[in-house]
Amino acid sequence: MIATIADWLGAGSLVAGALLSLAAGVGVLRFPDALSRMHAATKPQVLGVLLLLLGIALRLRTPTDLGMILLVAVFQLSTAPVAAQMIGRAAYRSGRLDRGLLDADELAERGPGSGSAGPA
Amino acid sequence: MTGPTEPAPDRPAVVGRGRLGRWRDQAVALGWLVVVWSLLWGDITWANLVGGLLVGGAVLVFFPLPAVSFGGRLRPRALLVFAGRFAVELVSASLHIARIAVQPGYRPRGAIIAVRLRVPTDLILALTAEAVSLVPGTLILEVDRDAGTLYLHVLDTHGPADLDVARDRTLVVEQRIVRAVGSTAEVRRVETTSPQKGTRP
Amino acid sequence: MTTLLAVVLTVLLSITALLALARLYRGPSLVDRVIAADMLLATMVGAVGAEAAVNRHATTLPVLVVLSLLGFVGSVSLVRFAVREQQQ
Numbered sequence: 001m002i003a004t005i006a007d008w009l010g011a012g013s014l015v016a017g018a019l020l021s022l023a024a025g026v027g028v029l030r031f032p033d034a035l036s037r038m039h040a041a042t043k044p045q046v047l048g049v050l051l052l053l054l055g056i057a058l059r060l061r062t063p064t065d066l067g068m069i070l071l072v073a074v075f076q077l078s079t080a081p082v083a084a085q086m087i088g089r090a091a092y093r094s095g096r097l098d099r100g101l102l103d104a105d106e107l108a109e110r111g112p113g114s115g116s117a118g119p120a
Numbered sequence: 121m122t123g124p125t126e127p128a129p130d131r132p133a134v135v136g137r138g139r140l141g142r143w144r145d146q147a148v149a150l151g152w153l154v155v156v157w158s159l160l161w162g163d164i165t166w167a168n169l170v171g172g173l174l175v176g177g178a179v180l181v182f183f184p185l186p187a188v189s190f191g192g193r194l195r196p197r198a199l200l201v202f203a204g205r206f207a208v209e210l211v212s213a214s215l216h217i218a219r220i221a222v223q224p225g226y227r228p229r230g231a232i233i234a235v236r237l238r239v240p241t242d243l244i245l246a247l248t249a250e251a252v253s254l255v256p257g258t259l260i261l262e263v264d265r266d267a268g269t270l271y272l273h274v275l276d277t278h279g280p281a282d283l284d285v286a287r288d289r290t291l292v293v294e295q296r297i298v299r300a301v302g303s304t305a306e307v308r309r310v311e312t313t314s315p316q317k318g319t320r321p
Numbered sequence: 322m323t324t325l326l327a328v329v330l331t332v333l334l335s336i337t338a339l340l341a342l343a344r345l346y347r348g349p350s351l352v353d354r355v356i357a358a359d360m361l362l363a364t365m366v367g368a369v370g371a372e373a374a375v376n377r378h379a380t381t382l383p384v385l386v387v388l389s390l391l392g393f394v395g396s397v398s399l400v401r402f403a404v405r406e407q408q409q
Contacts, residue, residue, distance in 0.1 A: 011326050014371055018333035020218055021367055025340030027221030028360050034352050036228055037344070038259055039275045040221050041356045045363050046254060047214040052367045056374040065379040067159040072366075072385045079393035081253035083359065083400075085260045088273065090400045091352045092232075092261050105232045160386065 003061075010058030017051030020044040034091040042084045049076055150176045198299040205296060209255045217257060220276055228276040232261060233283050235290045239298050239306045240268020247301070248294045255293065258286060323375060330371045338364045355399045362392040 027040025050073060057069045153176030154169065161168045220228050237245060245263065249270055253260045262271040274286045298310045338361060345357035366388045373381050 010374060011322070014326065014374055015329060015333070017367065018330050018337070018371070020214060021337045021364060022333050022340075023218035023221050025337035025360065025364070027217065028344050028357060029340045030221060032227055034350065034356065035259065035261075035273050036230060036275055037353065037356050038273075039217055039257060041360050042253070042259065043210075043257070044214045044218045044221070045360065047210055049363055049366055052370050052374075056370050059374045059377060060379055062379065064162040065382055068162060068379075068382045068386060071156065071159045072382075072389050075386070075389045075393075077254065078250070079390070081250045081260070083393050083396045084253055085249070085263070086397055086400045087352060087355055087359075088259050088261045091350075092273075094350065094352065102229070102231055160383075 006058045006061065010055045012055075013051045013058065014055035017048045017055060020048035020051065024048060035088065038084060038088055038091065042080055046076060046080050049073075146180060149180060153179060193301075193303075195300055198296070199301070202296040202300045206251060206255065213255055213257055217275070229278070230273055230275050231277045231283055232271060232273050233287055235270045235272060235287050237268045237270065237294050238291070238310055239294065239302060240265075241306070244294065244298060244302060244306070245270075247297050248290070251293050251297065252290050258290070327375045330375065334364055334368045334371065338368075351399070351402075355396050358399070359392055359396045362388060362395070366392075 021044065024040050024044040027044070028037050031037045031040055053069050053073050053076075057066055060066075060069075150173070154172035157172030157175060158164050158168050161171075220226055237248060242265070245265065245268060249260050249263055252258050252270065252272065257275040259273045259275070260270055261273050263269075264271070270290065272286065272290065274283065277283060277286075295310050298306050302310070341357050341360040341364060345354055345361065348354040348357055366385055369381050369384055369388065373379060373385075
């Protein structure tokens with residue numbers, strides 16, 4: 001009984017994760033500039049992968065595999081923002097953004113040359 | 121950075137900590153590395169524990185990390201509140217972005233805003249940046265470590281009011297993180313400064 | 322039910338991969354291509370994981386660990402390359 005419920009929940013979260021990934025793919029293709037594409041690529045994508053992992057966990061249900069799935073989830077959650085920040089900074093610095101779509105730019109008001117964290 | 125700058129928060133946790141605290145940090149890091157190693161192998165055996173200790177020790181010796189000042193202590197309830205709100209916001213933000221992605225003919229507008237954190241220590245700054253970057257329609261573009269300021273790109277804005285909403289939301293995330301892991305002084309600083317005051321650079 | 326699930330997941334993930342490939346092909350700048358490649362790799366993580374879940378085996382789980390770290394290392398190094406190229 002519980003096994004069947006877990007199976008169905010697992011199937012549901014697998015499909016939901018795939019749907020979110022699909023929406024992220026549409027966003028990456030459709031959004032007008034690199035920064036908005038980043039939004040599509042990082043947010044629904046992270047939740048999509050997490051949901052897929054939850055689906056795997058619900059269908060496999062062995063403690064050993066759960067540990068490894070948890071590890072993948074932690075890696076995803078901790079590395080995605082770092083990569084996103086580096087890509088976002090590169091996109092901003094190389095001017096890959098549509099100024100007509102910006103309501104405000106407080107980073108430009110800061111002026112060049114003040115401190116920044118890290119290399120690159 | 122123009123405007124009144126608050127004095128940088130003193131960081132006594134690193135200075136006055138001495139060798140003992142440094143050793144404790146290393147031991148905690150080693151413990152986590154052993155846990156990761158065991159999870160990678162899939163089961164906990166003596167061979168895995170010893171192997172994890174060796175590999176973790178080698179990692180700590182050859183790739184030393186900068187000292188992170190962890191002045192506060194973990195508060196389980198606040199941590200649960202943070203984790204719960206984080207999950208809720210992750211889901212709602214993902215659905216929102218997914219919706220505007222598939223909405224035909226919609227061109228979302230964005231904005232880049234600066235948010236000055238009230239507790240700009242390295243730990244809080246890094247955690248807030250991570251959480252904000254994962255959660256609402258926001259993306260970290262640049263981190264000014266000296267001024268404790270995050271520069272965010274906000275997607276799908278409809279005017280100046282949305283900018284303030286995004287700024288307040290970021291500060292609330294910071295508040296939850298400080299309540300979960302911050303020291304007592306940091307919590308007091310977050311509670312006494314209202315989000316509207318002293319946050320604009 | 323398992324067959325239906327496999328078909329639905331295959332269709333959804335294939336379309337996602339195609340969309341990412343289209344952006345990879347069109348992407349005006351290197352940054353766009355990095356985003357698309359990241360997206361493609363995450364779709365691969367999803368596909369490998371979905372296969373493991375549908376067929377109920379855990380042999381490919383280590384692949385997931387490697388893929389999830391590879392995406393990070395790959396995009397960070399590409400972005401550093403992009404910044405250096407642009408500064409020259």
